[in-house]
Amino acid sequence: MKMMKIIVVGHGMVGHKFLEEMHQLQVPGVHVTVLCEEPRPAYDRVHLSEFFAGKRAEDLSLVAPDFFEQSGFELRLNTRVASIERRNKTLTTQDGEILAYDKLVLATGSSPFVPPVRGNDRERCFVYRTIEDLQAMAAAGAISRSGVVVGGGLLGLECAKALRDLGLQTHVVEFAPRLMTVQVDDEGGRILRNKIEALGVHVHTSRNTTEIINGATAHHRMVFADGTHLETDMIVFSAGIRPRDELARQCALAIGPRGGVVIDSVCRSSDHDVFAIGECAAWNEQVFGLVAPGYDMARVAARFIAGQEQVAFAGADMSTKLKLMGVDVASIGDAQGRTPGCRSFRYTDENKQIYKKIVVSEDGQQLLGAVLVGNADEYGTLLQMALNGIALPADPEFLILPSSDGKAKPGLGPDALPDSAQICSCNNVSKGQICAAVADGVTTIADMKACTKAGATCGGCVPLVTQIMKAEMAKRGMAVNNHICEHFAYSRQELYHLVRVGMIRSFDELLAQHGKGLGCDICKPAAANILASCWNDFVLKGELASLQDSNDYFLGNIQKDGTYSVVPRMAGGEVTPDGLIAVGQVAKKYGLYTKLTGGQRVDLFGARVEQLPLIWEELIAAGFESGHAYGxxxxxxxxxxxxxxxxxxxxxxxxxxxxxxxxxxxxxxxxxxxxxxxxxxxxxxxxxxxxxxxxxxxxxxxxxxxxxxxxxxxxxxxxxxxxxxxxxxxxxxxxxxxxxxxxxxxxxxxxxxxxxxxxxxxxxxxxxxxxxxxxxxxxxxxxxxxxxxQCEWKTAVTTPEVRQRFRTFVNSEQGDQRIVFMPERGQIRPARAEELATDIADGAPV
Amino acid sequence: MTTETIEWTAVCAIDNILPNTGVCALVNNRHVAVFRVGQNQFHAIDSIDPQSNASVLSRGLLGSLGDRVVVASPLYKNHFDLHTGECLENAAYSVRAHAVRVAGEKVEVALS
Incomplete structure (x- = not known):
């Protein structure tokens, strides 16, 4: 069989999604090569600003460590494509290498738009797109006191957060009269501005930069058309994106009126062997600057190339919800109210700086759009209403008004959603898929993420996914029984509250008031643990002792032969030479196996119960305390x-x-x-x-x-x-x-x-x-x-009725003769079954 | 017809066993786990856990599963019926149960 050679140009988020899809489809006879101009594989640009909040480049990577070994795909970093020769079905890299393809996928993304003003190429002027951009910004940030972001849109505000994280006095300069022109309206923009200014970011709207020159008090001076100016040490341009369609232009593919490679519903360009996906593509004259539509295109293109006919990209909903510097902002559908005849409802809380608006159709039946600033709790419900054309309640204003009496809002039960409703837009998961996962036995949100990927990318839909999952479980009579065991019809969380609120101090009280039976090895240690978290009494005091499992009862970790291990605390892994010597002497005296732990301390193994108090007495005398390795x-x-x-x-x-x-x-x-x-x-x-x-x-x-x-x-x-x-x-x-x-x-x-x-x-x-x-x-x-x-061991060895429990036999002073050690590498280890000549039936040594 | 005389061995005072815990006694060289359920119910089974071959059952947690009074092995968490010694999870791991009585202040065990 002839191999099909696929070349992907661009290894960004969308390019990598295409690779993941191809890998998942397991199409035989396909060889995929991906060319990446950046020095590192695909990373999460959506969360780029977290780089300044402590994340490293590796943390942002989207590529599973063994992805390329597993898939057999080939990744070439630092490889830029110079030209495409469609007639020969080849492309030429900038190093002059010629590569042949059967199918070519352009996933070149976009580039930041830099306004054409004089001085925009001065040093300490940046764009905000790649990790290299961020590294350069960080370097300049270290020698700057102030920074300006040009552009008050979604990305611009993200970028302002980055500058603020760098510790700079931060300004946002916006050409339009308000922030986030695309997503919010005037009033929403005003509240957003108040919130952001309250965070110490200076906002300058209606400012048209005409040139950038040397500053008097700072590195740059930005001169505006209205004659004012602003001085700053560094500038970042974030005023929108432009599709990277230069290769498509060079090889004469059809280009959209506002740029971008023109694609059809299966992401093919005007040449049917060349595909374009993500921000470099123009579908229906539209370029999508969000990741979800790009992912959708990647899925469609991969499946079409793999031979599936029934796939189509059908546009994308551009609704968004995000948190900008801790401020919730959400925009749904026709946020500006441009639909003829539409009506809107608005709610403003100047005190808490919250603004909410919904736009409904002329007949009041459908939700067309919404803007939420300062609090976006209703986003999930409103989005589903808008997307699925769900009929509005008679008084739609209550959807956004705060409820004064604590009553639930006329929300949207999961039942109102059709099975086809897309719940997770990042990973294109429908309500039907979530319900199917429940049918397959998924009952926790963690399993749901692993199984369907719903909620696994941005996490915005997790509350709704949880609601749907729970409703479906209830419908199937799978009301999850989170009862801790047969003795208590409560979850651990509920038991904790019962103990706290009822001031319960013992298991007997808890069982008498809220349980039945005698308790068991599940609820007793759990109750003991809750009682300790709440009241912190000595764990072996009175009745509490009978609730502890063997480890907590003997304040050591039980080993396979019934001996215990001893771990003195060495806070922070710090230990004096004298301390170390004392531990060594104790270990030597009692013949204990000694090993360092992963937690930077020393573990001593092989102590019999009657030895434990003696060992601890010596450790306490040397200044040690219990290490709680058993708890x-x-x-x-x-x-x-x-x-x-x-x-x-x-x-x-x-x-x-x-x-x-x-x-x-x-x-x-x-x-x-x-x-x-x-x-x-x-x-x-x-x-x-x-x-x-x-x-x-x-x-x-x-x-x-x-x-x-x-x-x-x-x-x-x-x-x-x-x-x-x-x-x-x-x-x-x-x-x-x-x-x-x-x-x-x-x-x-x-x-x-x-x-x-x-x-x-x-x-x-x-x-x-x-x-x-x-x-x-x-x-x-x-x-x-x-x-x-308190040090539990100190209390145990000094309390006679507790100390006397540390014995092997209640009626004999001897130790357990059945515990036998063998030498290994200069220390002891438990004897193996075949090394013991013991009569198992009666337990007596022969 | 012979009358078998049951041989009772005093193992400890009642107060030596904290309510709802167990102790290990050596009876004719056999490791016997003696449990005190509530204030004055006593049970005895072998202390050696057949799965681990370690003498640990006396150190298990007491409780009930349905109507059965059980101890859970501290090593592999198998449950043993205190009346019969039966291992609920795997009959092959069952142990022997022994007779217990209180005589005065003493707890006495007779091997079965």
Whole structure:
């Protein structure tokens, strides 16, 4: 069979989507080559500004590490195409190499439009498109005090955020009389401007720049047509995009009236062997500057090339919802109210700076468009109403008015949506697909993302996806039973509230009031854990002891032979030579196997129960405390050596790690918690793989949460930057207590986060903006735990009725003779079954 | 016809077992897990967990599953019926149950 050679020009978001689709289709006999002019493979341009908020180029990559090995596709970086010879079906690279194709896919994207004013090519003038652009901006930012963004549209405001993150006095200069001309109306633009100015960004509208010259007080002076001027150290142009159609022009393909390669409904250009997708293409004389339509084109083109006939690109809805510097802005359909005869309803709250408008059809039946500024909670409902032509209620104004009596708005039940309704526009997932996934057994939002990709890109549709999933589950009688076990008809979260609100201090009380039966190995440790999180009593006190599983009961980690391991705390991984010697002496005296852990401390294995108090007495005498390696609690705060010793360090990571570990030690949580603190962005402490990760910056600390190593690695996400230490600790207090309050049993922060409705934005609102009004309570609850800390081992060895439980036999002083060790590499290990000559039936050594 | 005399061994005082926990006793060299359910119900089964061959069942958590009173092995979480020693998850891992009684302040065990 003859190979079909496909060449893709451009490895951006859309180009890569095409490759993913081709790979998924598994078409035999296809060879795909992708030519990329940039020095790195496709990355997420939508989240480009996060580069300044601490993300690195690798974090933005869209390419799975083994994608090219898996697919067999060929990626050529730093390869620019000079010309296309359609007659020969070849193209020539700028190095003069000639490549033949059967099908050519142009995914060249767009370039930023730079207004043709004199001086626009001065140094410290930039555009905002690639990681290289950002690196150049960052370098200039370091020697600048102020920066101007030319363009007050969607991208311009994103860019203003980037300048602000660089610590510059930031200005936005817009030619039109308002911000975001395309998406919002005058009133929306006014509220948006107020909000953005309140954040310290200066906005200048109706300004036409005529030239850029040397400044008197800063590097540049921008001169405007009205005779005014503005001085600034750097300038970024973000005044719209232009399709990169120069190759298409060179080879004489049809070009749209406003630029762009003209394509048909299967993304073919005027030459049927040449396709164009994304921002370089013009469909119906329209160029789409959003990623979702580009992805859609990539899907259509890939399927058509693979031989599927029934595919078509049918335009795109340009509705958008975004958060600009923390300000919600959304625009749906006919936001400007241009449809003849349409009517609008408007609501403005000058106090909270919120503006909402809906545009309805002349007969009042259909929603045509909407603008939301300051709060966009209704976006999902309104969008679905507009897209699916759902009949409006009699008083549509209530859709956007705040409800004064706490009653639910006349929302839109998932039932009102047709199966064909597109719920996730990034990944083109319909309501029908979500319902089908439920039929296949998906019951959590994390599984839904993995299975359908709904909500997996921008996350904006997650609340709606969750609603649909739950409604479908209810319809199928799959009301998820999140009861913790047969003894309590409650979830862990509900039990936590019952304990807190009812001031319940014991399992007997909890069982008598809210449960049945005797309890079990599920609910008892969970209850013990909740009681500890709330009241922080000694875990082996009275009745509490009978709730603890073996690890918490013996304050050690049980091993396969019934022995326990011993882990003294070494906060931040810091240990004195004397401390290390003391640990070594104890290990030697009791013949324990010794190993370093991943959390920067020492684990001693092979201790029998009756040895534990003796071992700990000696460790405590040497100044050690329990390391809580056995508990669902804070384990370690891993750190790198930081600015104290390291020539690259910018923060005292060890000092902070020690302080944090001492603050949160002993805290019981739904699962174990690990921290990491790195002294600079080299990230030697691997903080981004931890539940709580902290990385030092020049201006303070960046806080990351919900990372994980282990079975399902997950990078932690940045929630706040450049924090001072007090703010950092306050946020961690809130984060941990919020997690303790709301997570399921044995749910790590990463899984909790994946299942959190509202995702990262919601978490930020709760923790940083205190949207639930819980912050003071969470901090106070944490302070109680911190203030009531005790070393459990110290209490255990000094409390006789607790200490006497540490014995192998209740009626004999001897140890367990069945525990046998063998030598290996100079230490002990448990004997294997075949090495033991023991009568298993009665347990007596022979 | 012979009358078998049951041999009772006192293993500890009642107060040596915290309510709703277990202890391990050595009875004729056999590892026996003795449990106190609530204030005054006692049960005994072998302490050696057949799956791990480690003497750990006395350290399991007590509870109920339906009508059965059980202990969960701390190693692999199998459940054992305290009346019969049956392993609920896998009958092949079942253990022997033994008789227990309270005589005065003492808990006594008779091997089955």
């Amino acid at each position: 669902k609690s804070l384990r370690t705060v891993k750190s790198c050596v930081g600015s104290t010793w390291c020539r690259y360090g910018v923060g005292d990571s060890v000092g902070l790690a020690v302080e944090l570990e001492n603050r949160y030690k002993g805290l019981r949580a739904p699962h174990k918690i690990k921290f990491g603190v790195s002294g600079c962005t080299r990230e030697c402490a691997e903080a981004q793989g931890k539940d709580v990760g902290i990385i030092a910056t020049e201006r303070g600390w960046n806080l990351y949460v919900c990372g994980n190593g282990g079975m399902k690695p997950r990078h932690a996400e940045l929630i706040a930057s450049d924090l001072d230490k007090d703010t950092l600790i306050r946020l961690i207090d809130r984060f941990l207590m919020f997690y303790i309050r709301t997570a399921d049993r044995l749910q790590r922060t990463s899984t909790w986060r994946d299942n959190l409705e509202g995702g990262l934005d919601y978490l930020k609102q709760v923790l940083i903006e205190d949207s639930l009004g819980l912050a003071d309570e969470l901090e106070a609850q944490m302070q109680h735990v911190v203030d009531s800390y």
